[in-house]
Amino acid sequence: MQQTDGIAWGVADQIGRIVLRRQARANSISRAASRALVRAIDEVLGQRPRVVLLAAEGRIFCAGGDIDEFAAAGAALDALVDDILEPLHPALYRLATAPMPVVTAVNGPMGGAGIGLALCADFVLAAESTKLRTGYAAIGLSPDLGASYFLARRVGALRAQQWLMLSETIDAQRCLAHGVVDALYPDSELPHAAEALVARLAQAAPASLASIKSLCEGLPQRGLQAHLDLEHQLLRERARSVDAREGVQAFVARRMPRFTGN
Structure with missing residues (x-):
């Protein structure tokens, strides 16, 4: 250090x-x-x-x-x-x-x-x-x-x-x-x-944690409709990611996921 x-x-x-x-x-x-x-x-x-x-x-x-x-x-x-x-x-x-x-x-x-x-x-x-x-x-x-x-x-x-x-x-x-x-x-x-x-x-998926942080930091000023829209946008982005596919596959296989940040 x-x-x-x-x-x-x-x-x-x-x-x-x-x-x-x-x-x-x-x-x-x-x-x-x-x-x-x-x-x-x-x-x-x-x-x-x-x-x-x-x-x-x-x-x-x-x-x-x-x-x-x-x-x-x-x-x-x-x-x-x-x-x-x-x-x-x-x-x-x-x-x-x-x-x-x-x-x-x-x-x-x-x-x-x-x-x-x-x-x-x-x-x-x-x-x-x-x-x-x-x-x-x-x-x-x-x-x-x-x-x-x-x-x-x-x-x-x-x-x-x-x-x-x-x-x-x-x-x-x-x-x-x-x-x-x-x-x-x-x-x-x-x-x-x-x-x-x-x-x-x-060990967690970095973009998933970043999305969660973004959603929670905007409260309570963000209205419900704006919040739902943001949830939709972020989830769509995450669903396209390699980490999402790895997470789903690991869950089905009952193993620990190996997230790469992609």
């Missing part, structure tokens, strides 16, 4: 991996780390893996922005924010809307922008040590990196608003109960669970 400024990334066996490696700084996102994260997202997606895994090392998934860097910026904090977010927000959008599944393995507490990173995924697996604290209002700031969007998508707009306003710590069990995360594992078991999931997804 390549690594720079606390971000490591690479693609192997059709699985893309992006890893936060700033343990001494709680995996916070500095200006330099944000540049590295943009590069990591672009290079991983550019290799068109079948699935992407976003993880972190250490006891904390991501504490958010680098507060020491914010403090050092003083009156130029707004310029620092612009410098970080102008390239990072588009990169996060590319990751969140990528055609392949995205999985996050949340190995501990997440706060601020770390919430956006954790929850932008299609599958969010978490350790039992996970905690969520929004933190923005506590220091007079407002959300970034999609934290408000992705949190509201999972827990509802009103609850997300309350959590963002109060900056209270939400423990792992409450996160699970409210749908912030999809599953909890003992800390030592999380890496294995995440690897098992991405390996499973990497």
Whole structure:
């Protein structure tokens, strides 16, 4: 894997991996780390893996922005924010809307922008040590990196608003109960669970998963007729594919399909 400024990334066996490696700084996102994260997202997606895994090392998934860097910026904090977010927000959008599944393995507490990173995924697996604290209002700031969007998508707009306003710590069990995360594992078991999931997804038909993602992402704004039309269009396209023929034949033969992405 390549690594720079606390971000490591690479693609192997059709699985893309992006890893936060700033343990001494709680995996916070500095200006330099944000540049590295943009590069990591672009290079991983550019290799068109079948699935992407976003993880972190250490006891904390991501504490958010680098507060020491914010403090050092003083009156130029707004310029620092612009410098970080102008390239990072588009990169996060590319990751969140990528055609392949995205999985996050949340190995501990997440706060601020770390919430956006954790929850932008299609599958969010978490350790039992996970905690969520929004933190923005506590220091007079407002959300970034999609934290408000992705949190509201999972827990509802009103609850997300309350959590963002109060900056209270939400423990792992409450996160699970409210749908912030999809599953909890003992800390030592999380890496294995995440690897098992991405390996499973990497064996699926890529275009089938991309179609499912496209259909679900447009809801609820898309009306029923438009949705039915899109379902028809996508299914017709998939029905022409080699993977569809392989999938049907494997089902009839009661064997595992071998999807090639064609």
